[in-house]
Each structure stands twice: as structure tokens, then as C-alpha cells.
Amino acid sequence: MESEISQEIWQVDANGKIFETNFSEMTEWINDGSLLREDKVRKGNLRWIEAGKVPPLVTIFNAKDNGQPLTPPIVTTTNVNPSLPASEASANPPNLSPMPANSTVPNVGKATTPSVEPICSIHADVPASYLCDTCSNQFCKACPKSYGSTVKICPLCGAMCRSLVEIAKVRTETAVYSSAVREGFGLGDFAKSLAYPLRFKTSLIAGAIMFMFFSIGQSAVGFGGIFMLGAAIICFMLANMLTFGILANTVDNFSQGKTDANFMPSFDEFALWDDVVHPFFLSIGVYLSSFGPFLVVMVVAIFLVAGAVKPAMNGVQSDAARMVNPELPYAANAARQSERVREILKKDADEQKRRVEAMESGEVPTNELPNREAVKDAEQFNADNMEEMNQLIQQQRKAQLEAAVGKTPETVAKERSALISKIFGFGLVFIVIGGITLLWGIFYFPAACAVAGYTRSFRATLNPTVGLDTIRRLGSDYVKVLLMWVAIAIMSGVVAGALSTILSPFDMPGVGNIPAKAIGSLFGFYFSVVFSCMIGFALFKAADRLDLYR
Numbered sequence: 001m002e003s004e005i006s007q008e009i010w011q012v013d014a015n016g017k018i019f020e021t022n023f024s025e026m027t028e029w030i031n032d033g034s035l036l037r038e039d040k041v042r043k044g045n046l047r048w049i050e051a052g053k054v055p056p057l058v059t060i061f062n063a064k065d066n067g068q069p070l071t072p073p074i075v076t077t078t079n080v081n082p083s084l085p086a087s088e089a090s091a092n093p094p095n096l097s098p099m100p101a102n103s104t105v106p107n108v109g110k111a112t113t114p115s116v117e118p119i120c121s122i123h124a125d126v127p128a129s130y131l132c133d134t135c136s137n138q139f140c141k142a143c144p145k146s147y148g149s150t151v152k153i154c155p156l157c158g159a160m161c162r163s164l165v166e167i168a169k170v171r172t173e174t175a176v177y178s179s180a181v182r183e184g185f186g187l188g189d190f191a192k193s194l195a196y197p198l199r200f201k202t203s204l205i206a207g208a209i210m211f212m213f214f215s216i217g218q219s220a221v222g223f224g225g226i227f228m229l230g231a232a233i234i235c236f237m238l239a240n241m242l243t244f245g246i247l248a249n250t251v252d253n254f255s256q257g258k259t260d261a262n263f264m265p266s267f268d269e270f271a272l273w274d275d276v277v278h279p280f281f282l283s284i285g286v287y288l289s290s291f292g293p294f295l296v297v298m299v300v301a302i303f304l305v306a307g308a309v310k311p312a313m314n315g316v317q318s319d320a321a322r323m324v325n326p327e328l329p330y331a332a333n334a335a336r337q338s339e340r341v342r343e344i345l346k347k348d349a350d351e352q353k354r355r356v357e358a359m360e361s362g363e364v365p366t367n368e369l370p371n372r373e374a375v376k377d378a379e380q381f382n383a384d385n386m387e388e389m390n391q392l393i394q395q396q397r398k399a400q401l402e403a404a405v406g407k408t409p410e411t412v413a414k415e416r417s418a419l420i421s422k423i424f425g426f427g428l429v430f431i432v433i434g435g436i437t438l439l440w441g442i443f444y445f446p447a448a449c450a451v452a453g454y455t456r457s458f459r460a461t462l463n464p465t466v467g468l469d470t471i472r473r474l475g476s477d478y479v480k481v482l483l484m485w486v487a488i489a490i491m492s493g494v495v496a497g498a499l500s501t502i503l504s505p506f507d508m509p510g511v512g513n514i515p516a517k518a519i520g521s522l523f524g525f526y527f528s529v530v531f532s533c534m535i536g537f538a539l540f541k542a543a544d545r546l547d548l549y550r
Contacts, residue, residue: 251453254536
């Protein structure tokens, strides 16, 4: 705060003509009698009021009436951060000097000094509750004229009045925001993000339990059937609804300075489109804009790799057939293995028949033992046949088991490993392109989430130029966001890997490791909230650079 002679631009309406002036010049006009109390004046673009109702000018008018020397008024002003919006700067109005006791307007301007308790400008013994935006006078609850339940009109100049409680709240929020901007985004915000979900334990527990059930429900597809597939899709949509609903709600609150609000969105007015479908499409937009190119490269690689198309199509056909009748593909496999066993038995029988015919024809004397090499060849032949038959029998039993409960984890792992090996064996082209697109997805994912959060627009989320502009405005803060996201992903992966290892005995064919998935989803929900808070803190401290509403 500092005292200085005000050089603010004022306007005077004299006989329909508008003149721009300042306090010094208006003092001379009052002394000359050119400016009267009933003349209209205004500061900047504010309302026109009578000059006799402006507290500093009232002091000049009273001095002239009493024959005292006229001096320009000393105005106490507030230094406002020039980077703040004008609407927030107006929340800190200048504090005007008090009027002398013989003023024609009772006590106008008497209670505008912040160092004392605010007093009504008309009732000197009543605390003030409202402040006029135009003449800066303070009034008690009874003075302003009321229109409706919230609109208060100044009794002196007719302008809008605001609650002193509201002004104090705005000043506090402005001070907090200014301090946060000076502090900058960093590790302190990452620590706050890790602790933030724990401040709302009820929401955290309820949200984690819902997310756990939605995650487990996605395993229903392992049981086969069109209804189970539909249930899994619905659970996937609900899980994304929850996580991206929290992301959008948290970013929206933080961008407005509400850093103490609950991360869980309110479902008081539940709407299917706003609370389920729209967040689901936002999640799809995020995944497509970030990892969409990588998925395209992988699909093209799979269908171009020599020998990879047929197994992939067989897998699709097997899954489709299993939805109708789970035993069809595995029964066919068992039939092929049975045919192979018959071939081996027939081959062994043909070999025995050949030996008997050789002995009967005299090629091999019946009274002579076979030589050592013939015995060795026969034993090796029988051993090879028996080993192959045992393997086929084991595979047949495995096929019958998989026909009933689904593919075992070992079978799934082998199929994936074989497909990846073929893709990598195809050439370095897809490896390089796939690596570049994967790095793009990792780099762009936080920006896509930020855009989805503060715009809530599917089109803007899909548009990479919006995300790149967000990255440009965030500057070095985005590098910190990216590193923090990688750290969160690593922590989440470590927890998931540890749970899978510890609970590996519970891994079941078709549905996977249900206990590990259930416990892992609890941690996954927590990390998703941490990620949302981290994005929120970054956007909160860059709200002026991103032109976000505050």
C-alpha cells in the first residue's frame, strides 16, 4: 500500500460534452466554480455519479464552501498485480481518505481504511457489510436497496454493491493464486498430489470399491457368450466413466482455484450422457490421439507379417466359435491329434508287418537273432513313436481341458510370444515406426488428458494441435508433468507385478488372476486420482498462460 496523488483518468459530463481530466484539474474546476456538486463524473468506464457523492471531491467542495485552501486529494491506492484479470483487480478497490465531519453527505468514506473495522458510511455505529463498486462507500445491511435476494444497490450512486465477505474471499483466493504462481510447479505439487486423495477418505474408498467391481467385471468376457461380452463392455465403460469423470472434475475445480474441493464428481443430478457416455468418449479420444498411431502400426504389422495373418485369423475364428459353442475349436484340435495317434499306430503296425513278411520270405532267418544294429533301430523307432504318442496324448488332454475352461495362461503366453517373434522377425521398419509412435503416445498422453479435462470436448481431445498448444503454453512445466506421469506409471507397474507374482497360484484359465486384479484395481484407482490431481495442479499454476476461467 502507498499514498500518492491520483492521476487516474476521470470524465466529466458538462452540458452534454464529455471531458477527460484528473483530480488535480478537477480541483481547479471546483475552485473556479466550473464543476458543481450536481455535475456527473465517472472514473474510467464506471457508472456516472454526481461529483458531490465522490468522497475525495466532497472534501474539495467542503473546503471551498468553508473558505479553506484547496489541494488535490491524497488517495490511498492498492497495488494490484497487473497480470490478474480486471474482474479480480476490481475486487481490491482503492481506499479513499475519510471526509471531514461537516460533510453534506453523512460520514461518506469514513470506513474505507483497512486497518480499522469497516463501519457503515451512513450509520457510524453499525458495522459495514457491503461495498459499492463505483463510489467505494461501505454500507450496513439495511442501507442498500434490494432487488431480489442477491442484488444490492448503493443508496448514494445507484451502482451495484458487493458483500465484504465475498470481497475478502476473492482477495484470499487471489493471494493464494499469486503465491502459487510465484512458487511454480514442481516436486512439492507431486507430493501434494500423492496426499490429496487421502484427504477425502470416504470418496477414495467408495470410488476404489466401484472401480474394483468394474475391473473384475471386464473379465466376464473369458466365460464366453454374447451376454458376457456385453457385460464386459459395460464394465469397461463404467470404469472409464469413473476415472475420466474424476479427471474432468478435478481439472475443472483446480483451474478455477478450488484446490480444496473433493475429487469425486457429484452424482446428485445423474445423467446417462453426461456421467457415463461423455466421459467414455473422452477416454476414447485420449487413447486415440496419443496411442492411436501405435495401434495402427501394430495392426498393419500383424497383417503384413508372413505367416502371422493365418494364426491371427484362426484365433479370431476360434474366439468367435467359442462364443457360440466353447467346445468347437478345441474339439477340432483334439480330433486332429487323434488322427495323428492313428497314423503313428498304423506306421508301427506297417513296420511290424514288413518285418514278419521279411522273415517269412527268408530274408531274415527265423532261427537267428537279429543283429545288434537291427535291435537298436527297432528300439529307437519304438521309443520315438512312444514319445510322440505321449506328447500327443498330453496335448489332447490339454485341448479337452481348454475346451471346457478356456486357454491356460501358458497357451496364451506362447501364442503371444510366437506372434511377437514373427513381427520382430519381419524387419526393422515396423520396429522403428512402432517405437516412434509408442514414444509419441507416452509423450502426448498427459497433454491429451489435460485437454480432455479443461475442455470436456471430444473433438478438441482428438485434435493434436490443441494438445501441442497446451504443451507450448505449459513450457518446462510439461516436462515435469511428463516425468511425474512416468513415475506414477512405474509405481503402478511395480505394484501390479508384485501382486501378480505373489498371487500367481490363483491364476485361472480364461478369467485370469481375479485376486490380483481386484487388489491391483484398488491401487490403480488411487494412482489415477493422483494423476488427475497432478494435472490439476499444473493447470492451476498455468491458468493465466492457458487463459482458463478463474
